[in-house]
Amino acid sequence: MHNLEISTRGRRLYEVTSTINEWVGQQKMHTGLLTIFCRHTSASLLIQENADPTVRSDIEAYFDRLAPEDGPYDHDSEGADDMPAHLKTSLTQVQLSIPVVDGRPALGTWQGIYLFEHRVRPHRREIVLHLIGE
Numbered sequence: 424m425h426n427l428e429i430s431t432r433g434r435r436l437y438e439v440t441s442t443i444n445e446w447v448g449q450q451k452m453h454t455g456l457l458t459i460f461c462r463h464t465s466a467s468l469l470i471q472e473n474a475d476p477t478v479r480s481d482i483e484a485y486f487d488r489l490a491p492e493d494g495p496y497d498h499d500s501e502g503a504d505d506m507p508a509h510l511k512t513s514l515t516q517v518q519l520s521i522p523v524v525d526g527r528p529a530l531g532t533w534q535g536i537y538l539f540e541h542r543v544r545p546h547r548r549e550i551v552l553h554l555i556g557e
Contacts, residue, residue: 427550431540434504436469436479439550440535446552447528455523455556462549465508465541467515473535486511486541508541515539523556 425446429437447457461468472478489510496506519536522529530536538548 425552427552429538429548429550431466431538431542431546431548433545434540434543435483436471436537436539438473438535438537440473440530443536443552444527447523447554448526450554451526452523452554452556453526455554457519457521457523457528458551458553459519459521459536460551460553461517461538462551463517463546464512465505466546466548467512467517467539467541468519468550469515469537469539470519470521470530470534471537472533474533479537486514486539489514502543504541504543511539511541523554 427439427442427446429439431437443457443459459468469482471482490507492503492507494507498506498509521536528536538550540546540548
């Protein structure tokens, strides 16, 4: 098990693929299953295209339209972006399971792993990595 800390600079997608690939490689495991878990309720995880940056900006814009800050929310104790952040997390996921083949996560050619920060302010996010196999 490994804890990965990511310092975000506000709302957007942060690619963590290379950091995770490096850690998996250090484990010297040939085949297995990697679990990635985000320990937060206002940030989430995605596997998404990592070739064209407009994919990321379109995803971010789409989620901002789905859960706008000016919505009629009761929960706003941490600011206008608080409840929209929780809604965005509920529409995505906080856990990913990825097969490990030949010592590497079995991602497709254009797939990357992202932390999706839903809050406006910078945060320190914790992701737990767990690998089982042989």
